[in-house]
Amino acid sequence: MDRWKGRVALVTGASVGIGAAIVKSLVQHGMKVVGCARNLEQIEKLAAECVSSGFSGTLFPYKCDLTVEDEVLSMFSWIKVQHQGIDVCINNAGLALPEPLLSGKTSGWKNMMYVNVFGLSLCSREAYQSMKERYIDDGHIININSTSGHRVVNNADVHFYAASKYAVTALTEGLRQELRKARTHIRATCISPGFVETEFAYRLYSQNPEKAEAAYKSIKCLQADDIANAVVYVLSAPPHVQIGDILMRPVEQLT
Numbered sequence: 001m002d003r004w005k006g007r008v009a010l011v012t013g014a015s016v017g018i019g020a021a022i023v024k025s026l027v028q029h030g031m032k033v034v035g036c037a038r039n040l041e042q043i044e045k046l047a048a049e050c051v052s053s054g055f056s057g058t059l060f061p062y063k064c065d066l067t068v069e070d071e072v073l074s075m076f077s078w079i080k081v082q083h084q085g086i087d088v089c090i091n092n093a094g095l096a097l098p099e100p101l102l103s104g105k106t107s108g109w110k111n112m113m114y115v116n117v118f119g120l121s122l123c124s125r126e127a128y129q130s131m132k133e134r135y136i137d138d139g140h141i142i143n144i145n146s147t148s149g150h151r152v153v154n155n156a157d158v159h160f161y162a163a164s165k166y167a168v169t170a171l172t173e174g175l176r177q178e179l180r181k182a183r184t185h186i187r188a189t190c191i192s193p194g195f196v197e198t199e200f201a202y203r204l205y206s207q208n209p210e211k212a213e214a215a216y217k218s219i220k221c222l223q224a225d226d227i228a229n230a231v232v233y234v235l236s237a238p239p240h241v242q243i244g245d246i247l248m249r250p251v252e253q254l255t
């Protein structure tokens with residue numbers, strides 16, 4: 001990770017869960033990290049934690065709603081002014097809402113598409129343009145996908161979510177192909193976790209927190225740090241190694 005010291009990473013969905021764990025790990029490794037989400041206060045707390053832990057990097061909290069294109073573009077303009085640009089983009093923000101295909105609300109579908117697919121695509125495009133204009137040839141775009149990006153489980157609550165994560169699988173491979181065509185060594189990778197104990201299921205089942213609790217208690221889940229470790233592994237790979245996808249399940253997870 002030495003080559004990333006002092007360089008700039010953007011982590012979306014930095015306020016809690018997997019994003020917060022990734023932020024801490026990258027700051028610990030000496031990176032300048034712009035962490036964005038809607039809950040700025042939470043990211044500010046994380047920044048204070050990074051300082052009190054004596055980590056060698058810095059977290060710069062930024063408030064951004066990824067469903068609003070202007071906010072995303074303003075964030076990239078701010079990054080350009082404050083930090084010249086970014087070298088690593090971690091598209092982590094994401095959500096599932098229980099909106100089945102036969103009866104779900106359009107607003108819920110839109111929310112999932114705007115964050116999981118459009119937000120991720122906007123950030124990837126802007127990150128690449130930022131790297132290109134500064135002649136950065138060793139950047140990395142990492143998408144936090146899901147096992148739901150690879151198989152459809154028999155649960156109507158997550159069918160639309162799965163569709164949005166299948167899109168992430170296609171987008172990551174599409175990015176890899178376009179990067180090859182552009183003759184750059186910038187890499188695109190996705191990490192596809194199974195159950196991770198975060199706020200994710202509580203947000204999915206906000207009307208029924210017992211269901212979320214039961215899901216997380218049913219097996220020994222992955223922890224957010226397990227995913228942060230995978231990010232560090234991806235960023236540490238030698239420059240000629242293109243990791244496409246890391247699928248990681250809890251040992252006890254069946255599907």
Ligand SMILES: NC(=O)c1ccc[n+]([C@@H]2O[C@H](COP(=O)([O-])OP(=O)(O)OC[C@H]3O[C@@H](n4cnc5c(N)ncnc54)[C@H](OP(=O)(O)O)[C@@H]3O)[C@@H](O)[C@H]2O)c1
Nearest residue numbers: 013015017018037038039065066093094146196198199200
């Ligand atoms: N937990 C799991 O079991 C699991 C499994 C596989 C994949 N994943 C994926 O892992 C990623 C992180 O999930 P997590 O488990 O850490 O979930 P989480 O604890 O619910 O965190 C989700 C993050 O996304 C951010 N976010 C949501 N909507 C946003 C918006 N409109 N604009 C900006 N940020 C937004 C949230 O920040 P604010 O609310 O502050 O905006 C939060 O930081 C997601 O892509 C998820 O699909 C999770």
